Amino acid sequence: MRLVTWNVNSLGARMPRVFELLEQLDPDVVCLQETKVTPGAFPHMEFAMAGYAAVEHSAGRWNGVALLVREDLEVDRVVRGLEGEPDVAEARWIEARVGGVQVVSTYVVNGRTPDHPMFAAKLDFFAAARDRARTLVAGGPTVIAGDLNVTRDDRDVWDPRAFVGATHVTPEERAHFEAILAVGLADAWRVVEPDAVGFTWWDYRAGAFHKNLGMRLDYALVSRHLGVRHVLVERSFRKNNQVGDKPSDHAPLVVDLERHERH
């Protein structure tokens, strides 16, 4: 199974690039975040024409998550929202079982600054995600993918010194990340690339992409039922394409999974 996770920073603005990705990478499943789709306005028909079914959790101007599933795969057990999350109306979590694999697309609360009320909400979201992850992993093969808005460790940020007093690097956020892994999930990128820099996000400003001032914020967390064969950050999608379609500030993470049951 080929799974892609991508924060598109508005699906409406990124449709040409999403179709480009479907054509180039032929994924089985795409986990989308920050779709920013008005409820009722998701472009289901356009994806059907491209051979993909979509399930979505949409909240309008902000956030929004979705799953695109190639039409030959069965989709069932769709769940929108995360039990115990601070505000389900923010549309930050969607699940479905895809070809027998439980797949989540999530967009974790940014947190703004460590002293902001949204930072406490971020930690609460992580805790709810950990509880749900535990249930999912006990239920079978599971992938939790998305923009987790945290760097796992200092290798995942271009310069830790630039982040003193900021979010995405704090011990609290990182402890919550490890607690999710501890229910029985592996960080797919690190399974294959124990040392490589794997940035997935670069600020639009200040030529950050060109200077590789990035962070690894996008993850696929996979249960032990699934082997990881290959991982790739598709950096071409962080650049303009040949006809000038603009990029998201995130690049897609591509993960090739192999099922092999272990006990």
Add this chain to the structure above:
DNA sequence: ATGTCACGCTGGGCGTGA
């Protein structure tokens, strides 16, 4: 690093969030 992008509201800039 603070040089951008996208949205909604509006009727061409501003406020918001990242």
